[in-house]
Amino acid sequence: xxxxxxxxxxITVSEGASLELRCNYSYGATPYLFWYVQSPGQGLQxxxxxxxxxTLVQGIKGFEAEFKRSQSSFNLRKxxxxxSDAAEYFCAVGADRDDKIxxxxxxxxxxxx
Amino acid sequence: EAQVxxxxxxxxxxxxxxxxxxxxxxMNHEYMSWYRxxxxxxxxxxxxxxxxxxxxxxxxxxGYKVSRKEKRNFPLILESPSxxxxxxxxxxxxxxxxxxxxxxxxxxxxxx
Numbered sequence: 001x002x003x004x005x006x007x008x009x010x011i012t013v014s015e016g017a018s019l020e021l022r023c024n025y026s027y028g029a030t031p032y033l034f035w036y037v038q039s040p041g042q043g044l045q046x047x048x049x050x051x052x053x054x055t056l057v058q059g060i061k062g063f064e065a066e067f068k069r070s071q072s073s074f075n076l077r078k079x080x081x082x083x084s085d086a087a088e089y090f091c092a093v094g095a096d097r098d099d100k101i102x103x104x105x106x107x108x109x110x111x112x113x
Numbered sequence: 114e115a116q117v118x119x120x121x122x123x124x125x126x127x128x129x130x131x132x133x134x135x136x137x138x139x140m141n142h143e144y145m146s147w148y149r150x151x152x153x154x155x156x157x158x159x160x161x162x163x164x165x166x167x168x169x170x171x172x173x174x175x176g177y178k179v180s181r182k183e184k185r186n187f188p189l190i191l192e193s194p195s196x197x198x199x200x201x202x203x204x205x206x207x208x209x210x211x212x213x214x215x216x217x218x219x220x221x222x223x224x225x
Contacts, residue, residue: 009153032211043117043203043216044156090156094211100146100171101211105155 002027004093006104014112015083021076021107023091032094033074034101035065039087047089050074061085086111115140119204119217126194126224134189134220136204142215144207145187146171147179149200150219156203162187163210194224 003026013019025031032051036044048059055067065076074091088108094101117138126132138145146161148171158171162181176198178190187206191198201221205214 034213036214036216041219043218044205044214045216046213049213100158100161101214103148103156105153 002031002093002095002102004091004102004104006089006091006107008107009105010108010110012110012112013081016080019076019078019081019085019109021089021091021109023074023076023104024072025074025091025093026072027093027095029095030069032101033065033067034092034094035059035063035074035076036090036092036103037061037087038090038106044090047076081109081111083111083113085109115215117204117206117215117217119202119220122218122220124220124222126222128195128224129193132191132194132222134191134202134204134222136187136189136217137185138187138204138206138215139185140206140215141184142206142208143184144210145181146205146214147177147187147189148203148205149173150203151200159189159202161210191222194222196224198222199224 005024034049035047038044047063050057050067088106090106091104092101120135147159148156157173160179162168204217207214
């Protein structure tokens with residue numbers, strides 16, 4: 001069965017600094033990969049997704065993620081964070097032979113002024 | 114506007130008093146699901162529905178019921194709520210089970 005691991009529960013970065021949130025997945029076939037963001041008091045919103053093709057995908061709000069099959073990773077990056085990026089981020093994996101998406105436990109991002 | 118609407122947003126109830134949380138989507142999606150979110154546990158799927166009249170258990174179905182009589186609606190029913198069901202609940206819909214999910218705003222339930 002597929003699984004998703006987000007190793008960092010909390011991450012703190014200064015405003016303007018770069019960001020990388022880690023995500024590792026476990027699945028035998030090519031996965032469908034997603035990053036979602038949850039702002040305080042809100043539902044989850046899709047940032048970006050990877051199904052196939054170019055392994056570097058661009059998303060909304062200046063985020064990007066890179067699929068690395070050899071490392072089973074799909075890390076989320078942003079070159080310069082803004083205070084409004086403070087939120088919880090969820091990585092998720094699906095596959096064409098499964099009936100659901102599996103979510104990681106989330107990484108809470110804190111931004112220092 | 115494409116959206117998933119949950120009601121109510123906040124609910125405080127007493128142990129044993131039946132309640133229903135409604136969920137409606139306007140995107141004609143086939144797949145709908147319910148999740149609960151608890152600190153340190155992330156999102157856990159309660160029930161899902163592949164289509165009208167087709168529902169199945171997720172990872173944590175105990176104490177919950179669902180129905181899918183119409184494509185757009187997928188209510189979550191707690192027949193006899195208990196304090197361990199205090200949580201933040203999300204409804205989501207998508208075209209397929211493994212594609213982009215659209216989430217409702219969430220329902221914060223407290224059972225006392």
